[in-house]
Amino acid sequence: MKGLAGCILSLCFATVIPASAQLAPEELTQETLADTMQPHWVWLNDVSFDRMLDGRAYLIDGDSGRMLGMVSGGYGHGTLLIAPDGKKFAVISSHFSRGTRGTRTDVATFYKIADLAPGAEAVLPPKRYNGMPFISAAPVMPGGRFGLVYNFTPEQSVTVLDMAAQKTVGEYATAGCSLIYPTSASELFLICSDGSLLPATLDSTGQLKLGKPTRKLFDDHDPVTEKGVWTGTEWLFFTPSGKVHVIDHSTAQPRLKRTWSLMGANEGTWRPGALQTAAYHRAKGRLYVLMHEGGPYTHKDPGTELWVFDAAQGKRIQRIKLDGPATAVAVSQDDRPLLYTTMFGDRDLRIYDAIAGRLLRKVEGLGPTMTVIQPAPVGDEP
Secondary structure, three states, X not given: OHHHHHHHHHHHHHHOOOHHHOOOOOOOOOOOXXXXXXXXXXXXXXXXXXXXXXXXXXXXXXXXXXXXXXXXXXXXXXXXXXXXXXXXXXXXXXXXOOOOOOOEEEEEEEEEOOOOOEEEEEEEOOOEOOOOOOHHHOOEOOOOOEEEEEEEOOOEEEEEEEOOOOEEEEEEEOOOOEEEEEOOOOEEEEEOOOOOEEEEEEOOOOOEEEOOOOOOOOOOOOOOOOOOEEOOOEEEEEOOOOEEEEEEOOOOOOEEEEEEEOOOOOOOOEEEOOOEOEEEEOOOOEEEEEEEEOOOOOOOOOEEEEEEEEOOOOEEEEEEEEEEEEOEEEEXXXXXXXXXXXXXXXXXXXXXXXXXOOEEEEEOOOOOOEEEEEEOOOOOOO
C-alpha cells in the first residue's frame, strides 16, 4: 500500500511541475581577444605527462590572473612558435592514426591570437623531438619569417617552416649536433656532443647550410646545459657548478667571450637548476636565475630562490625568496615587468613584481605538469 501511495504521490508531483521550470538550452558564444599578445599575457605549456595525448597550452592575463584561452598540443606537447609581432603562433604536434598507436603524423597548426581557432596545417617529417620541452627545440627566427623544429629519432636534423607561407620548406641533417639557437633572422648555431658549436645559415627560401664547427668550448667535467638564454646580442649558457659561459656570435663562428660565476665566496652549496633555468630582461639587462642548495648532479632540482644579476657586469644585485619551489621562470619585457614561475607537478602559476620581487598573485587550478613559460615576445626573440 505504501509503495502504491508513493508511486501515486510521485506521479502527481511530476504533473504539477510547470513547463517553465525546464532549463533553457545554453547558447554557445565565441569571444574575441585582442589581435596581438598584450605585454602581460603569457603562455603556460602543459605536457600532460599523465595523459600524453592531451597536451595543451594556457593563455593567462598576468594582470588579472584570468585564463583567456587554451589550445591543444596533441601528443607530448612542447612549446609554441610565437611570431615576434605576437599576432600569430604555430603548434607543433604529433598524432597517431589509432590514438595511441598506428601511423604517426606530425603537423604545424597555425593560429591567430584573436580567436585561438586552428587554421592552416603544414605536414612535417614525423621525427620531431618528443621529450621534456625546451625553447631551443622549436624556436622562431628573429624577424619571424622562419620557424625551426628539432628532430630526434635518434638521428638528428632540423625541419624549416616558412611561417608566412604556412608551409614546410624541408628537412636538413645536422651532423649529430642538436637543438637550435638563433642569432639573427638567417643565422643560428647548434650544440655538438664534443663541446663545440655548429653555425648554420638560412637563405631567402629557407634552405639550411651548415658551417664549420668551432673548437671545443666547454669542459667535459662541467658541461653546459641546453637551457641557454639570449640577450639579443649574446647567448648565456649555464653549467651545473654555476658557471656562466657568454657566447659571442658577432662573427661567422661563435666564440666563448668570457666566463663568470653565479656564486660568490662561501656560496658553493648553491647551484642553478630546473627545466627553464633563467630569464633575461632586455631593456634592464637583468638576468633571473633559479637557484637551489644542493650538491653535484642536482641541476634538475627546482629553484627555491631567484638570484638577479646585472648580466653585463656578472654581478648579483638581488635575491628573491620564492613563495614556492619552481622549475620554470620567465619575465615580461615591458617597463613594468612581471616574473612568472611554475613548478612541474603543481597546478599554480605564480606572478611576481620583477623589480621588487614581491608576489602579486597566484593563478590556481591549471594543469598538473606545466613546463615552459612563454611571455609576450619582444619583437625579435627566438
